[in-house]
Each structure stands twice: as structure tokens, then as C-alpha cells.
Amino acid sequence: MQEITYLAPTSLGDVYEALADGKKSVLLAGGTDIIIQLREGRSDAEQVIDLKHIPELTQFAFNSAGDLEIGAAVPFAEIYENAEVIERFPALIDCATLVGGVQIQSRAGFGGNLCNASPAADTSPALIALSAILRIGSANTVRELAVEEFFLSPGQNALEKGEVLLQVVIPNAGTNSGAYFHRFIPRNEMDIAVANVGVSLSLNNAGDLIEDARVAIGAVAPTPLLVSAAAEALIGKEPNAETFSAAGDAAAAAAKPITDMRGSAAQRVHLSRVLTVRALERALERSKGN
């Protein structure tokens, strides 16, 4: 690994100052990708800025509106061990327990997984389905961005120079709603998605009409995709097999995958359809518990 300087600031002000000092900097949260990239010469950073000593970034809490605000450096394990998160946002648990093994989940979290901007990241489709908002800070201001706007290309996120991802905010989904994250890998555990899907459904009180829906697909395009055509196939319809099948068709039509060592383009299109239908069935089940 090349020579680096390590900084462990304890305030956001110090982070912004370090980002402005002219050195090539990389922000460190869990480090499970960044440290490997540095060691393997895939990063030319001269300076590592550790975010794990900044209170705003290492805490998570439900705010007064019932939204979950997760600091960008909170590891997955802290999230999926929390009883209230398990109860309120099971789709977060679906994806958080699948990113690497427990050794990774002890360190890595939603913030780093998003910033890494992998097309196959397991948290992205779930967070898009849940309408997550990213709070992004810089020395002068804080802005908010819908998570689906955050991915520009493989490995490239929408952070501008001097900006830091502060929190991932997951809005209170309310009653009669359910979400689910589904992934296909050829092994049982510890693999990168061939395709993955996140969905959310909100139903009327009677449970026989879909009032709102979101479908997001991953590993089938250069970035994870929010599939508006799939939502259109769902909203205003009865939650039944025919409706879900139409949404699956829309997801398959939106998928623009490549063939690589993990799977063929045709397989990924097929998986987008099947995973969407199955995820919708399970999200519907969850909506009944709310």
C-alpha cells in the first residue's frame, strides 16, 4: 500500500477542512472496500479521513415523524440487531444481513455501500424501494437527494468535491405497507448478486387496492434502477397474481444487463421478472402485519 496520512476528525467541520486541503482524500467508514482498494493500488488517495469518530455519522435514531435516520458510518450489525428497525423496516434487515459475512457487517454499513456505487450493491434496491433520502453535507450547506439519483455509473456516486454523505433517511412508511428485498446468487451465502430487487407496497385500509408502490432492480444495468413502469402496473390495482405478473414484466423490460461471469443477460432479465413477483408477494404479506 502507498504511503497515506490518516486523520480521525471528531467534528464535521474538521472533515470539510481536511477535504479542502488540496490532498487526494478518501473518506473511510467501514473500510471493507476502501482499505482493499488502497492495498491493491486501485485508489490514489494520499489521505484517509476516518468518519467513525463523528457523532452525527455513527448514530441512528427514529425522528419525531417516525423516519429512520442512519448515520453514514453506522455498521450493518448495529442496524439489524435493533428490535425497532426489525419491526418497522424488515426490508432493511433483508439486505443488511446479506452484505458479506458477519465480519463485513461488523464494519460496513449503508453509507459506504451506497458511496461505493456498485451496480450490484444489495442495499441500493431496498433503499430505493423505501424512498430513502440522502442527506449530503458540505462546508456551506446540507442538501437532500433521492437515493435513486445518487448513482451515476459503476463506482461513481453523485457526491461533489468537498461533500460528505451524512445520513440515510428512510421515511416512515405508515400503516398497510410492506417492503421486501430479494437477491439471487448461485451459492447460499457470501456472493455478489446476479440480480436483486427491492419493492414496497402501500395498500388501502381494506387491503384490496394498491395505493402506492415502488420497484427497484439491481445488477441489471450500470446503476440500480427505479422502475416507474412497474409502479404504474401496480398502483390502483388489486394486489393479485395478474397485477404482480404485469409488474414483473415491466421490471424485465427495464433491465438492461450485461453477460459476465456471474450470469448471462437473458438470465438476469428472467431473474428481474421472477424476483419482482416474489418480492411483491412477500411485501404484500408484510403489509398485512402493519
Added chain:
Amino acid sequence: MAGRRTQVQTKLNGEETDFLCEPRQSLLEVLRDELGLTGTKEGCNNGNCGACSVLVNGRVANACCVLGVEAEGADITTIEGIADGDKLHPLQQAFLEEAALQCGICTPGFIVSSKALLDSEPEPDEERVRFWLAGNLCRCTGYDKIVRAVLKVSNTSDNG
């Protein structure tokens, strides 16, 4: 070309331990090369195999994915800190009794990772043990003997 070295204060296997390291060194390199604790093994060195599993503040982590300087103020447990003096930890004893190792490179990682599981969940079932140990790779045993060893401790803790 030694770079600038930083002093890091940790609690390592129960003892206050200071060390000097370069910011670019991983915790794995520090443990093995600076502190002589070679029980923690280097496998893939990229976060996939779990051979370098250590406990950082009670959570299991791959030491290859942690910088030595990140250990400042942390409580670290390595395989060297698992036994009670000459008395093997029940997991170590069970691994021997169940022949849960062949070449042995993965074994320290499996034991440290298994300890983290049993510390938080004393009686995991087989599915839970297999899911938890998914981040530890073994190319010799086929896993069955390892899982059996962990379950043996899981069950015996029942008997006090």
C-alpha cells in the same frame, strides 16, 4: 522506506498495549509483523476468507480490512486471547475432539468467529451456525466437522 509511524493505544487480549505503526498497515500486518501475534492468519487479504478474524470491541472483523491506526482505543481479541492460560477454551477443545481442522490455516478465524457467535447467542442451531460462519472459508474439512464442534459447545453450555 519506513513511513511516519503513529502510536496507537489498545487493549489487546485483555492487556493495555501500545504499538507503533504506519497508517497504511492493516491491523493484520500490525498483529503479525509488529506484535508477533502470528496466530491470526493471512488468507485472501481482501476480506473474503475470514482467516484473519479478530474481535474488535466484541464484534468479529477481518483484521485485513481494518487499519492498525483504527484500533486506537479499541478492545481487540485475537486467537491468542481465547484460551484461559493453559486451559483451552471449550471451542478449542471441541475443534480437537471433533477433528474440525486439517491444514489449520482457517482454524483461528473459525474459533474467534464462533466465539463471537456464542458470546451473543449461547445456543444457536445448526442453520444459525452455518449462516454465521459463512464469512469463514475452509478448503479442507467440508465444514461439517466445524459445525459439529461449534454445536457441541452450544449444547454443552446447556449443561453448565
